[in-house]
Amino acid sequence: MITGCLSIFLILIAISAVIAVGIFVLPFIAGVYFVLSYLMYSRSKNLEASTMECPNCGSRDIKIQSVTTGVETNSSLNGSGTTFLGVGHVWGNRNSRTNYKQKREGVCQSCGFNYDYLTDEDVTKTKNSSKLNLIVSIILLIVSILILIGFLGRSKNNNSDNSSIWANEITAIDSFEYYLDGNNVYLKKYIGKDKKVRIASSYTIDGKEYVISSFAGRVFNGSSIDSVILPEGLVTMSKDTFSGCRLKNIYIPSTLQTSDDGYKFYKYFYNTEKIYYGGTEEQWKTLTNNANRADIDVVEIIYNVNPNDLNN
């Protein structure tokens, strides 16, 4: 049972690996197929029907016999001396073990040399099939390259979206769970899908304007967001507002005030890139209760930031 589960697991991994890598491998496979098809095609162009003359000794005493080709006869065919059908057999064997084909072979009665005997019909067939092969391989190559370009183009677009650190637009109020009290709106939980969040100082809900001065809960707890712009006017928030959320960039307004028990919201920053702070460095020190810089896991803290500059 356990080995059964394991093999299913391994198969699933293999399938996802093929799907992930396939887009990149497909053009290479198509390229190899194209090169082989082109070689076959260029060889078939010079192909001529065989004559009743031994290529080895020139004797005209040739006996034509019918041979069944396939996997079993493959090794004996290698010594036949004709190069083109050697390649042809490679393709023929690929099809199926049971797919035997009839072909003619010339056997020299003087020296015993044998060679693939091609009639005019054989030559025409081979030329047509190698031409078809070439056309199919070219189509396959073009399609696989187009798929790759399309895929790369799409991921490039996604990247260019990601190149902007901040949300371009205000995050809608229905991206949050919230409650209203007096003139205030209290955000409880972020439930939006966007990884970039820009919170406005006030929201108009049912025709009435509500101000944000405080969060009511761990708004971004466990959210997978990349950046957040906190609103001007925000005075308090729970110190674990950002718990379990690996934020990369954050704007903190100067209106945020320290709390009596030591305001350690920064304790939840992990591998954060930049804190953009609206106030002065002195204000920051007051806000964080003179926290040791090493205790704040952020690469850089920028002071005196104007939130209107946070466009890209």
Ligand SMILES: [Zn+2]
């Ligand atoms: Zn001969």
